Amino acid sequence: xxxxxxxxxxxxxxxxxxxxxxxxxxxxxxxxxxxxxxxxxxxxxxxxxxxxxxxxxxxxxxxxxxxxxxxxxxxxxxxxxxxxxxxxxxxxxxxxxxxxxxxxxxxxxxxxxxxxxxxxxxxxxxxxxxxxxxxxxxxxxxxxxxxxxxxxxxxxxxxxxxxxxxxxxxxxxxxxxxxxxxxxxxxxxxxxxxxxxxxxxxxxxxxxxxxxxxxxxxxxxxxxxxxxxxxxxxxxxxxxxxxxxxxxxxxxxxxxxxxxxxxxxxxxxxxxxxxxxxxxxxxxxxxxxxxxxxxxxxxxxxxxxxxxxxxxxxxxxxx
Numbered sequence: 001x002x003x004x005x006x007x008x009x010x011x012x013x014x015x016x017x018x019x020x021x022x023x024x025x026x027x028x029x030x031x032x033x034x035x036x037x038x039x040x041x042x043x044x045x046x047x048x049x050x051x052x053x054x055x056x057x058x059x060x061x062x063x064x065x066x067x068x069x070x071x072x073x074x075x076x077x078x079x080x081x082x083x084x085x086x087x088x089x090x091x092x093x094x095x096x097x098x099x100x101x102x103x104x105x106x107x108x109x110x111x112x113x114x115x116x117x118x119x120x121x122x123x124x125x126x127x128x129x130x131x132x133x134x135x136x137x138x139x140x141x142x143x144x145x146x147x148x149x150x151x152x153x154x155x156x157x158x159x160x161x162x163x164x165x166x167x168x169x170x171x172x173x174x175x176x177x178x179x180x181x182x183x184x185x186x187x188x189x190x191x192x193x194x195x196x197x198x199x200x201x202x203x204x205x206x207x208x209x210x211x212x213x214x215x216x217x218x219x220x221x222x223x224x225x226x227x228x229x230x231x232x233x234x235x236x237x238x239x240x241x242x243x244x245x246x247x248x249x250x251x252x253x254x255x256x257x258x259x260x261x262x263x264x265x266x267x268x269x270x271x272x273x274x275x276x277x278x279x280x281x282x283x284x285x286x287x288x289x290x291x292x293x294x295x296x297x298x299x300x301x302x303x304x305x306x307x308x309x310x311x312x313x314x315x316x317x318x319x
Contacts, residue, residue, distance in 0.1 A: 030287040031066045033085035034280060035096045036121075038073040041197055041225040043249050046273035046319025047097070054277040062288050067280075075103035082107055086114060093117035095283050097276065101126045101168045117286060121279045124169040134296045135279035136170065137271040141301040143174035145269050146220055146246050147181025149303060153266075156186025158217040161209045163195040163202050163226045174222060190216065195226040202229030210237045218244050224251035224268070231264065240264060249273070250304065250312050251319055259309040268304040270312060273319055275299055 034055065039045040048071060055067045068089050072078035078099045085091045094111050098104035098120070105125040112118045112130050120131040150160065162178070165171040175192065182189075190213050195202035202221065209216065210233060219234075221227035227247030234240055244264055247254055249271040257265045278297060285291045304312050 029064055029066050030092045031068060031089055032093045032095065032280070032283055032287075033068045033070070033082070033089065033091040035070050035072070035078055035082050035085070035094065036276065037078070037097060037099045038071040040073060041199065042251050042319050043197065043223065043225065043271075043273050046317065047276050049318045050274045051276045051280065054280045058280065058284050062284065065284060065287060072099060075099045078104060079107045082111060086111060086116070091116060093119065093283050093286065095119040095121060095276075095279050097121040098123045098125065098168070100166060105130070117283065119279050119283045121276055122170060123166075126169065132294045133279070133282060135275055135282065135299075136297075137275055137299045138301050139170045139173040140177040142248060142269055142271055143177030143179075143222075144181045145301050145303050146222070146248065147178040149246065149267055150178075150187060150218060150220065151182050151185040154185070154187055154218060157188065158186075159188045159190050159213065159215050160218045160220060161190050161206075161213065161216055162192040163205060163219070163221045163223070163230060164192055165194065165197045165223060165226075167194060178220060178222075195221070195223070195229065197223045197225055199225045199229035199232075202226035203233045206230040206233035207237070210234065210239060216243045218246070221245055221247045223247055224249050224254045227254065227265070249319075252314055252317055255304060255309050255313045256315075258304060258306055259313060261306050266305075268309075268312075270302045270304060272299060 034051060036051055037044050039048040051069060055069060058065055059067060068085050068091060070081035072081055094116055096108055101123055105127050108118060108125060109130050118131045119133040122136045164175060191209055193205045195205045219230055221230050224247040227245050230245060244266055246267055248269040250268055254265060254268055258268055282293045282297060285293050
């Protein structure tokens, strides 16, 4: 099965780990907890797959590492998972992708205050600076790249609607950057509602938009699962030819439609679920090498067009 390719920096760090790991003492097992949302939609399905694959690979490579993986479908469960990792498994480090920013901030800070190494992935905490390492896609670029496309391809006076994700710092960053990019274009944002990166919720939100607004020129779905839900609502309403949609994250079904020149899906913006692999591997480096791993590791966003879509199409990927 093909895996999405990570940036060269990650590959280089993996090589460093392989070389340095030989010199690291083998007499202590370090336990790394990994807490992520459940595979409730396509992006998270891909992220869960990459997390499991990376953990299996690292455990086979480094006998001094042990991993505890927990998935949660809501914040309360994720908090309980993390507390259990500290209490019963005495983890040395935590890699966490918060289900929501606010409810996880206090519990993750408690882990940090207990002297554990903390890596936060993707959805930042509501208080900055708690974590030792932050790994994410470039959320500002994700919104900016989409906004620049809207500005370049819609006339002044065009009317659009926006589907937001789950209330998180990264959603705020994306929307703020998108709005800044279209500022001065004359494009009118009719509405912004949370679709929670969920197909069914996006379908419902889009139905509401379609009932309220007789004219919509384009939709920024900001996520491929939400784009699919929105498209289903648009088709059901018989308004497919009235508007185009931009999602995000590079779902293989969406990328294939862009490759085929689907006018409803002209472009996409990348945001790789394999970033969880980067986060886990960088955290592991702390215990198998002397490489410094604190700071921020940001993976850029690229505009996917019919001309370059083949580079981002991975038919065997889970996402």
